[in-house]
Amino acid sequence: MELSSVAIEGVGLCGDSTRVGDRAFRSLVQLTLDILLKKKSDDCLANDEDIISVDNASLKQGYAGLVSLILEAVKMDSDLSTISSMLEDCKWATDRIEYFFKCFQDCKPEMEALLSRFDLFAVLLLKLTPEIRCLDSLPLRDYRKRSCGKLSYLFCIYIYIRTGSSFPHIVDVDWRLDYYIKNNQMEKVNKPMYLITLKTEESGKPQGKDVQFSCSMEQLQDLVGKLKDACKSIERAAVN
Amino acid sequence: MLLILSEEQKEHLRFLISLEIDVILEFARISLDFILKGSSNLKILQAAAQKLGVDINIVKNGISGLQHVFTESSRLMIGEIDFQDSVMTLGFSKEVISALLQLYLENRKEVRNILLEMTLAIPHYHELEWRFDVELASRSLRHQTNPVIIMKLHTKEGEKNTADILQTDPVNLIHLTTELENAMQEMKTAYCRRIVRNIK
Amino acid sequence: MEEVDNIIIHTFKQIGCDIPEEVSSLKEFTTALIVSATSKCLRMIKEDLQIPSVLPASMSSRFRLGTTLATACREVGYRGEIGYQTFLYSNEAEIRKLFMFLVENLPKESSESASEPLGSSVMLNRRISSELSKRLSRPWTPSFLKKNNIGWTGGRPQTWHREGARSVRRFCTCTLRIPEGLGDLTRKIPKDVKAYYNNSMPFITSQPHCYQDIAPSVLEENSEYLAQKRERLEKKIKQHLQSELQRTNVNAAKNIDLSDVVSSLSDSFSQGAAPSKGSRFTRTEQLQFAQTTEQISSQKSKNAEQEEIYKVKKRSVDLLPDAQNNISKLQSVVDSSAQRLVILAQQWESHRVPLIDQYRELKQLNANRVVVEYETMRKDVNRSAYTSRILEIVGNIEKQREEIKKILIDTKAVQKEINQLSGKLDRTFSVTDELIFRDARKDESCRKAYKYLASLHQNCKDLISSVEETGLILREIRDLEDQIEMESQKNTATNLERITADYKQIKDENNALTKKLKAATK
Secondary structure: OOOOHHHHHHHHHHHOOOOOOHHHHHHHHHHHHHHHOOOOOOHHHHHOOOHHHOOHHHHHHHHHHHHHHHHHHHHHOOOHHHHHHHHHHOOOOHHHHHHHHHHHHHHHHHHHHHHOOEOOOEEEEEEOOOOOOOOOOOOHHHHHHHOOOOOOOOEEEEEEOOOOOOOOEEEEEEEEEEEEOOOOOOOOOOEEEEEEEEEEEOOOOOOOOEEEEEEEHHHHHHHHHHHHHHHHHHHHHHHO | OOOOOOHHHHHHHHHHHOOOHHHHHHHHHHHHHHHHHOOOOHHHHHHHHHHHOOOHHHHHHHHHHHHHHHHHHHHOOOOHHHHHHHHHOOOOOHHHHHHHHHHHHHHHHHHHHHHHHHHOOOOEEEEEEEEEEEEEEEOOOOOOOEEEEEEEEEEEEOOEEEEEEEEEOHHHHHHHHHHHHHHHHHOOOHHHHHHHHHHO | OHHHHHHHHHHHHHOOOOOOOOOOOHHHOOHHHHHHHHHHHHHHHOOOOOOOOOOOOOHHHHHHHHHHHHHHHHHHOOOOOOOHHHHHOOOHHHHHHHHHHHHHHOOHHHHHHHHOOOOHHHHHHHHHHHHHHHHHOOOOOOHHHOHHHEEEEOOOOOEEEEOOOOOOEOOOOOOOOOOOOOOOOOOOOOHHHHHHHHHHOOOHHHOOOOHHHHHHHHHHHHHHHHHHHHHHHHHHHHHHHHHHHHHHHHHHHOOOOHHHHHHHHHHHHHHHHHHHOOOHHHHHHHHHHHHHHHHHHHHHHHHHHHHHHHHHHHHHHHHOOOHHHHHHHHHHHHHHHHHHHHHHHHHHHHHHHHHHHHHHHHHHHHHHHHHHHHHHHHHHHHHHHHHHHHHHHHHHHHHHHHHHHHHHHHHHHHHHHHHHHHHHHHHHHHHHHHHHHHHHOOOHHHHHHHHHHHHHHHHHHHHHHHHHHHHHHHHHHHHHHHHHHHHHHOOHHHHHHHHHHHHHHHHHHHHHHHHHHHHHHO
């Protein structure tokens, strides 16, 4: 883990007990985490009675350093010893380091969840349908042509660069069963007909578009079969 | 229920009666071909007209008349006897009638499928492809394990094919699967079966 | 017993006990080894049993350690007889019994996971499968019930699962402004800038337009800085390397000690290889170090140059009188120095080659070690070998039982025969006795014969009884021998010696303590 020199300086300010007193330090760490997690707004920093003792400019740089430290540590998944050696380099006292770790550990999963929502470059691990053992940058539409039905459980790792945000994410499904009797072109159709709506979510939109399609009994069987294949492969991957 | 034809159509078909049985059957085959494949090839018609020494329009009319007979009877699901009776009124010989009946029965299902496709306005399920990825790192988080199932849903709307790329996570995938399976099972319940029985 | 010992030692090695190679049976276990193995096992079985695995020097603490080990074993469920003496004055059988119990109670998984160092791909696979099984065990909930599409599982620490895309954002960044230089008191900040910092500049988290952009902006700011720094550093290193290379070439020509050149070269190479890792402090230190070495060597070369010049001048002054002669001499000197140059180049080469060889060798060695590790890992298959061995042993025991049965039947048959014969003897004796007794009244010789018969019978009886007695005694002797063996196995004598020695030591310690106490009270 590495921080910019300005951030290092800021972190150093936080550790300096002549600049930031013990009580101010504690409030600052707690508030910083809360603000990053959107539990509080940064007006609190200006209004906190402990922090008021800190010089405004130092507070701003120290706060910026702390924010960088926390975000970078979560991003790199740094272990405590790495962070600790960095903080020692910044001349933090042991009790401050310990207090910081306590608060940091409590919030780390939430911080990770927060950072997981940014979606751009991604290194992906693929679990593929058969024959393709090595694909460099095969477009999605070519998969089917090269593969057939059943799954092999080969892992294939490659770097996959996704541009733009994620695809619409299915979160629920609605279905309706009709009995199709006749239409203007035809008498006595007499077939069950399903109308299926996949509800999706899209990044940055309050409401994703619905994917709607109809299918006959046979088509639904085909669809369910393929979905079951996928479920089974995931279940098997979970057992391995 | 008998097939009801207009006088004009009867007139068109009358031309065929005079022909030999093989020629009639060839005409019937051509007309079914046109229904199933959807295009009328002028060359074939011209060749037929030359061979028979008649105007091309007469041949064309004859073919479209036969097409009408096949599509109408398929649309109405006309039974064997009704079909025979309907064609008999046009004046075809017995052999021709039985051969036409044979052709009709053979192709009825496909003709109906084509008719069905023509009527559907909503996109229709065609195929589903899927693959399973695990997101391991991203620009903002270098260490994560986020399983993602990416699906490509192909739908057909008439001639138009569309493909949606969608993604989901394991829990939602299982929910989706069980929900759709429930939908499938619904058709086998007593209630649905009773309705199906009563409608027939 | 050998097999059992092998299994026990193998297991101990697997859980990380440091057992010397030459130890092949429990008989050879020293007290220290026993104590360390037991405490390791106990730790594996129950994590909170943290008993020191190193034998202390003082006798009383040894005794205490033995007692704690014994109570811990009993706590874990060992039913046999156990006390401090089991560890400190061990005998083979007891220790074997204890170790068998401990090995059986070792948690299965931990012994496996300890035996194989996990590769990163295995770890990745495990991570994925554990994540998947966590996901699959979650019930489905509608998306609007999940804040930010995140589902949580487990107690503390919780794990998060992303189940939707509503909250996913693009990685949008904006420039951030941060006050600079407040940590450095010596640096003067202009008043207006300071006023800007104090009054107008917003907090870093208030600067992006929306909350979502805070994290990306901060991270990007940092990584941009790092990228710039890396670029600068790479440039510096490149320059440095180039100058170093040139200089070393010059040095080589000026016949400065070749090993120096090689080492400085390797120095500069190691500096070239290092910057991808290590903190910024080590980097600056390295750079400084390189600079000082550079200075030193440049000074050296200057010195050498000047010395050379001085020598040449002195020589030429010396040689002036006999110019003709000396010129030819000089010619030869020049020739020889040219030759020396060639030799030096060879020498350089000869220094370089072993270094490269060494590098290759090390690489090879590394590869070999990996192979060896791999092979040792494979030895885990021992389990099946052991089971087959056990089956073999069971088969052997079966065979032995059959033989014992046969022998029993034989003995029974012999017993039967003996009984039959003795019965026959009794009967024949009584018959002959009667017959001869009847005739004895009439015939003198018969009377004699009767007497002889009686004495013969008596003597035979005595003989038989003494034979029986010998048998009995033999059996007793065998029993006693067994007992002796058992006792000697407990090596009481040596243990007794040790105990007395230890007792003395304790006494000494006590004495010392009382002395100290006395001194203290005085």
